[in-house]
Amino acid sequence: MGLLDKEFSDSNIVIARTDDILNWARLSSIWQLSFGLACCAIEMMATSASHYDFDRFGVMPRPTPRQADAIIISGTVTLKMAERIKRLYEQMPDPKYIISMGSCSNSGGPYWEHGYHVLKGVDRIIPVDVYVPGCPPRPEALLEGLLKLQEKIRKETLRKKTA
Amino acid sequence: MKKAQEIFDILKSEFDDAIISISTETPTEPMISVDPLKICGVSLFLRNNTELQFDSLMNLSGVDDANGEKGKVESDLDLITGGTLSVYYHLHSTKINHKITLRVSAPRENPEVESVESIWKTANWHEREAYDMYGIKFLNHPDLRRILMPYDWDAGYPLRKDYKSPEYYHGMKIPY
Secondary structure (H helix, E strand, C coil), rough: CCCCCHHHHHCCCCCHHHHHHHHHHHCCCCCEEECCCCCCHHHHHHHHCCCCCCCHHHEEEEECCCCCEEEEEEEECCHHHHHHHHHHHHHHCCCCEEEEEEHHHHHHHHCCCCCCCCCCCCCHHCCCCCCEEECCCCCHHHHHHHHHHHHHHHHCCCCCCCC | CCCCHHHHHHHHHHHHHEEEEEEECCCCCCCEECCCHHHHHHHHHHHHHHCCCCCCCEEEEEEEECEEECCHHHHCCEEECCCEEEEEEEEEECCCCCEEEEEEEEEEECEECCCCCCCCCCCHHHHHHHHHHHHCCCEECCCCCCCCCCCCCCCCCCCCCCCCCCCCCCCCEEEC
C-alpha cells in the first residue's frame, strides 16, 4: 500500500476508499482459530512454524473463536466433530472465513465410500471460501490457499459480502 | 516360557469344559478357544498362576465372523442371520516373556461375553470399542457405552458385515 513510504512523511493524511482500507486491514491480519483435526493439522502447524512462517501474512493462531477471523478445517470431519465445528463457526464474529484444507474436509477424501463416520465435505455444514486440495497439502499449498483468500477479501465491498 | 500346547494342557486340566479347543494351523499364532461366559475365570487364572503370569493384555478386538446365513430376498441380500461374533485376546507375560491368543465366539443374535475389565484394566476401553463397533455385550463391564461413535448413534454397529449406513444423522447427509 505504500503507507509507510517516506513520500508521505510531510503530511499525515492519506486518502483512500473505505473499502480498500477495511479490506487491507482484514486481509493483512487474518487470525485463524487454533484448531486442528488430523494429519492436515500437522502440515498446518508446519506452515505456522518458522520455516514457512504464516505470520509474515499476518496469520497467527488465536485460541478462541470470539476473536478469530478464519478457521482452517484441517482434517477429517467426523459426524461427531461436525456439530462441534458448526458451533465453533457460529461463535466466530463476522466477517469470518473458512479454508477447507485437504481431501477429507473437501469431499470426504479416502472415506468417501466406506466412511460410516465421516462427513463427506465440510461444506455440507458451513460455507467454505477456499478449498485446498492435497492429502495432506504441503505448506506451500496452504499458503497459496491463504493468498487466494486474501484475493477474495481484497475484492469485498461494504455493500455486499462476497467471501 | 510355555508353549501354546502346554498352556492349553494346563488350562484344560484346570477348567475342562470352558476350554473348547486349540488351533495350531493358524498362519500367525496358536489360538485357544474359550467359552464366552467363562472367560473371566480363565483370565484370572492365566494372570495369577505362577507358571503363566499373563500380566499384560496387549490387545482385545472384536471380529464379525460372518459365518451365518445370508439373506435371500433382494432387499436384504447382505443381511446375516445366525453365526457368531468373536472376541480375540492377545496376552503377554512381561515376567516370563511368553504369549498366547484366546478366542471366544458368541451367537450373533445375543452376543454376550464376560468382561475381563476386573483383571486387566486396559480391557475397559477395548471392550467399549468392541461393543461400539460390533454390539458385543460384555457382562459385568462397569461402563459399557459407545466410545467412538456418538452416544446417540442408533443405526447399529458399523463394523458388522451386514451394517447399512443410514441416510442422515442429525440432518447431515452421510452417503457421498
